[in-house]
Structure formats: structure tokens, C-alpha cells
Amino acid sequence: MLFNSFIFLIFLAVVLPIFYLLPKKTYKNIFLLVASYFFYGYWDWRFCLLLLLSTVVDYYIGLKIHKTDDEKKRKYLLYASLGINLGILGFFKYFNFFVDSFQSMVNNFGGHVDSLHLNIILPVGISFYTFQTLSYTFDIYRKKLEPTDNLIDFALFVSFFPQLVAGPIERAKDLLPQLYKKLSPTKDQLKEGATLIVLGLFRKVMIGDTAGRIVDHIFGNLHLYKSIEIIAAVLLFGIQIYADFSGYSKIARGTAKLLGIELMINFEQPYLSRNITEFWRRWHISLSSWLKDYLYITLGGNRKGEARTYANLMITMLLGGLWHGASWNFVIWGGLHGIYLAVHKFLNKGKTEYDPITRLKDIPKVIITYALVAFTWLFFRATSWESTKLIFSSIFDWQTSEYTHIFVQILISYFVLNFTMDIIENRFGHTFVLRFKSNSVQLGILLSLFVVTLIYIFQSKPLPFIYFQF
Amino acid sequence: MIKTLKHIALFLIATILTLLICELFVNNAKIVEASLGKYYDDIGKGLPNNLETVFFNEGMGIFRTNHSRFIGDEVDTTSKHHINIALVGDSFVESFQIFQRDYFGNIIEKRLNERFEGYTFDILNFGRAGFNISHNYAYQRLLVDKFKPDLVLYFVSNGDLHLEKLSPLYPYAKEVNDSLVASIEFDQEEIDRYKYVQDVLSKSILLNMLKNAKHTTDKRPVPSIIFGKVYDWFVPEKKPVIPDPNYKPLPIVNKILTHLDNNVIIINRDYAPFYKAFQDEVNRLGITNWDTSNLMDSLYNLGKDPYYWKVTKTNGHWNQEMHKDIGEYLSKKLIQKIEQDSTIILR
Incomplete structure (x- = not known):
């Protein structure tokens, strides 16, 4: 069930009133759990079995780790959780990638291996909830978190539908305590929730999906397009993925607020970053902080000397790239970001800029950072080495286009709207519309954006969340 | 208060x-594209002139209409060695869903210009969505003939021979006594309503979005759009209508065939061969006709579905590969034809 579909709005319209009417915390949580499984099973009911397996495994392992003081046993239990969760993720997401890579490597060296490629359906959101449950087990292992003995609460923590398929990847210490109390949204939460849903939908649908149409057509038939058109598609993809992902995250946060739950902010205007380190503090925050806490620090972080710090950074970013999708292109994407981060770290030696952007002199830095990031999107979107080569050859073997003026106009339009929204958000917050004192003004803006978005959804097929395809 | x-x-x-x-x-x-309809007193509903549009359906298209209200550059009707070939047909000929440079007409134009040095060929796109053989004929008489085409290619499928229901406000062939005329006689109220709607739509792109939403509901039931998969669980899919193999051409279709100029070539643009009765009549009258159904079959057999758009995962009009293939196919046929009839065409 996509957030940008009518069926999701109907689903919400059914779930919310029932949820508000339920009197007790337990009833509310059970109802939300059932709703979450319905939400997930709407794609394919078989996906729910994996979700259930992951839930049951981490629930019991979490309790067992907490109960024992035997360090060896605790470690084995952690490995068991890691093995099962990463095993499921590895099989469904990476099996074909590794066997295909192995086959191609053997063939390149003159050997022969029969194809082991399996027809596997990738369960939606598996990368997100696997990381979420893993963080729970890790935190218990590190004694930073007490496990819950309520299976319903834990199952809801894993499957909570607003953030199940696209994050933010919540930490148990933040989300679970909210589920222990009777969920009841405040008036402010209702207002902010509705605002975030409308703004998120607008961003996802009117910016992300519409830019995505052009990107998909061009990347789907690269050989038909001229150099400038391909460059425009790469730049538009940068806009698409940001609008798509941040829009989805906003809808997730907004929906959660309507249920009385606060989720973490996942995007903080990343394209306004002045350097790559800042970019990663603003882009997909829940993933970058997860990678930092559970991978980078586990590898030793910056505590084992300068060379090891850079190595850890690269490993983290390469694996982070692979998390996004099973293709070498994602590894290259992660690797490029790793190199950027290492170079920035080396050049700055710890100096970072944290203050919000208000200065005009930052603009060149913002543009350079944006250009560096935009270059990496090329590898991210191309998804295969052949496509990547085709893009480079099209760009280097320059061909002018009779439609240059149209593509330039389209790009300017998307850039202006996207950056204007970001600058306003940066200055006035994610629910900036609510800064208007008059309720009538707030209503006028939100209603207009909502209606425009709905009309667009009505006239065209909703595009899925971009990460679903990987 | x-x-x-x-x-x-x-x-x-x-x-x-x-x-x-x-x-x-x-x-x-x-x-969202601007409104692509305008009413003219001489041709009925046509394309707005001098309009550059980006269009999305199963594909993505960019095209520009010229001053003469059809897609393409301005046309030269004066120079001596200039040869115009008009393509008349429905949305398959119009081809909104691809970039103009990938249009099969442009491929034909390129090949003909390469083959016949000293001549300039212009392939004119007179395709209009919803046209059938009756609209084709009337449009030729009202607009196409003004450009003195040396050849006119009618793209027709079996569906275009059922003239019981005509597309509104399009010119149509009408039998008057014993002759055939191109008519644009419509109900004035309908014309006024259309003009009013187009006038409103031309003022706002958001209103065009509403119009497109209305079009969506014409194609798909509203509950299916709103309830998605849930609707499909309960409502079985309708079976496609199978064309009647015993079809007999309507008298007006026969009339149109007998009134066609001798520079008209009828092209079956579909994967199914023409109805036998229609094909027999075309042959009897000695009208040149080419069948692309074999080409489509061979593409299917090569695993290339001419109607499938892999990016949007939908079936629709010819995809870019088909445009390329049909462009090459028709180029060869036209080169043969021109070489055979060089005295008529290459003046």
C-alpha cells in the first residue's frame, strides 16, 4: 500500500477513527499491529511471514541476552540474531547478486559455472525493518536498553506501518517507550501530523514522481537520448530521490503523529549542505546514524589510529552503498561517498560547520557539495555497469539536442521549487505552514496543495517509493 | 461577522x-501538457498551431505543431523538387508519446532524402487521435490536399472501419446524393460547449489536470482508481471484444474507397490482417495497400512487442523500436513505389 495512493488514504480514514475510539492501551496496540500487518500484507501476504519471523526471533533473543550474564552466551545469542536477520536479508536481497557476480567472475577467468540465479521476490522494506530489529538486539547486548516482555508492543515496534517500509529506521529506545503508554495524540500533534502528510505528499507526488517520469523514460532508453538530456535526467534524479524519500519520511512522521507517536526527522535539507560530512548529517539521518553506531563504531571508529579510521569510513560507506541495493553500482556510489568523506576529513582535521545556513558566502560551497553528490547519483540510478558506460560515452561523445531549452526550463523549475521549499524549511521548520498565525491561511495553503496532489494522483498511476525497486 | x-x-x-x-x-x-484541442471553422476539432508540448502517457513525447496545425515543421508547397508525402490516421500516426526525432515519419523522410538526391522529401504528420477511415477521408479533403501531397498514406486498422460512432467534432465523410463530401456539420451547441471548455482550459494548466482526471475516469472506473487492488478482488476483468470475422464493409466505407485518389496507399497498421471483405474490396478497386501485420508478427517472434512500453510497463501505441522498424519498412516500400512510379512522383 503506497502512501501516495487513494487506498492508503482510505486505510487511514478507517484506521484513525477506530484507533481513537479504542479505550485501552492494549486494544490500541493490538489494533495498530493488525492494521500494520494488513498494510504490509496488502503488497503480498507472504511478506508478513518474514516480518513475523524477524519479530519473534529478536523478541526472544532480546529477552535471553538480557537474562544472562555469561558474556560468551550473550555473544552467541547476538550472532544468532545477526545470522538469522542478515541471512534473511542476504537471501532475499543479495543472493542473486552474489551468485551472478561469482558466475561472471569465474566465466571471466575462463571457467564455467551454471547459473544459480533464483526467481526471488524482494520483500518490500526488508532492509528497513531488519536494521530496526537489529538495533534493538544490539542495544540490549550493549546494555543500553531493557528488552520489552510484551510481544505485542515489540511486534508493533517492528511493524509500525507508518515507518515499516521506508523508515525512518527507529531506535527501540525512542519508539518502544512511546508504545508502553496509551497512545493519544495531542491537538498540536494532529495539526502537525496533517501538515506533514500534505507537505510530504506534495513533495513526493508533485516533485518526486513527476521528475521521476522523465528520469525513468530517459534511463530506460539511454541510447535514444542526447548528452544534455541525459545530464538533465541525472540532475532530475537527484531531485526525485530527495523529494521521494523525504516526502515519504514526512508522510511517515505525519501519520505517526496522528497516532500520537513521534518519529525521528530523517532529512534536514541535505542539498543545502556546505560539505559532504554535513550532507551525511542531513541525508537519511536514521540510516547514517545507524551505520555510525552499529557499524563504524563496532569496527573501531576513530579510536584505532588515523589509517584505520579512514579504512573504517570506507568499509562503512561501501556497505552502506550495498544496503541500498544489490548491485556494484551501489557499492561504487557508497565508495565515492566514502572517498569524499575521507578527503573532507583529511582536509579539515575535525573542523566541521554546524550552524544553520544563513550566509550568502556559503552558496559556492553548497553548489560544490551538490555537484559532488549529483555525480554520485549517476551510479545510483544507472543500476548496471553497461548503463553507466553508456551514460559516460553519451556525455563525452557530446551530441546537442533540439530540446535543450525545454530541459533547461524543466530543470530550473524543479530546482527553484525544491530549493525554495528547503530554504523555507531550514528557516521555519518542517511544518512551516503552521507558522502563519491565521488558521484560515494555514487551511487555504494545505487544502490547495492537497487538492492539486490528489488530482495528479487521480490522473496518473502512483509511482512506488524509489527504494522498493532495489 | x-x-x-x-x-x-x-x-x-x-x-x-x-x-x-x-x-x-x-x-x-x-x-501537464497544455490543452491539445481547438475548434476551427474549416476543419472542425484540430491541434492548436505553433505549440510546443511535452506529453506523457505510456511514453514521453516532445513535439511542436506548425502554423498549419499539424505536428512538424512548416511545409514547402512551391519548390520544384519538393515532394510531400502525407500520413493520415489515428493516434498511432500522430504519435504523441515519442520524441519527434524518433518518429517513424522522420525515419522515412531521412531514408528518402538519402536515396533520391536532388529532391527534398517532407513527410507530413496528419494523424489525429480517434480518427477512422471516414475522418481520414474528410481531413484529407479539408486540410491535407492543401499541401498538394504526392502520396497519401492512410493508416487504418479493422477498428477504423466501424463507423457507427464517429469521434465528436472531427470532420467526416458524408454521402450527399451520389457524391461524397467532407462534412463539418455539427450541432452548434456542441461546438459552443467545446469552444467554451477549450477557452477555460487554455487559461489554466491546473484545469487541464482536472480534464485529464476526467479522461482517466473515462478509461477506468472510479472505484478501480480509488480502491486499487481491492476493487480488482471483487470485480472480474472484462474480456476483450473479439472482432467479427464476418464483417462486411458499410456502404459508406465502400464509397470512401471508390472516391480515393490514385495516390492513396492504404496501410494496415494493426497486428491483425484486414477483414477479408474489406481487403477484397481494396484489391478489387486496385488500391495499393501494404500490410504491417507480418512485420509485427516477426517482431513478436523476436521477443519485441511493438506495443509494450517497458518503462511504464504498459501496452499502448507503438514503442520507439517499432517506430524505427516501421520507419525502415515503409521507407523500403516507398522507395520501391517511387522508383516504379518515378514519372508521376519525381516530376
């Missing part, structure tokens, strides 16, 4: 300003 009025005023101002910003964005980012 004043407080309420103030609230209403603020609400309206905020709404209008937001819609204006959306309008500006949607228009400039080419998210």
Missing part, C-alpha cells in the same frame, strides 16, 4: 496564491 469575513478572505487569498504557485510550477516544469 467581520471576523468571519476576514477569515474567509484570508482563506481565499491563501488558496489563490498557493494555486498560482502550483500553476506556475506545473506549467514550467511541463508536468
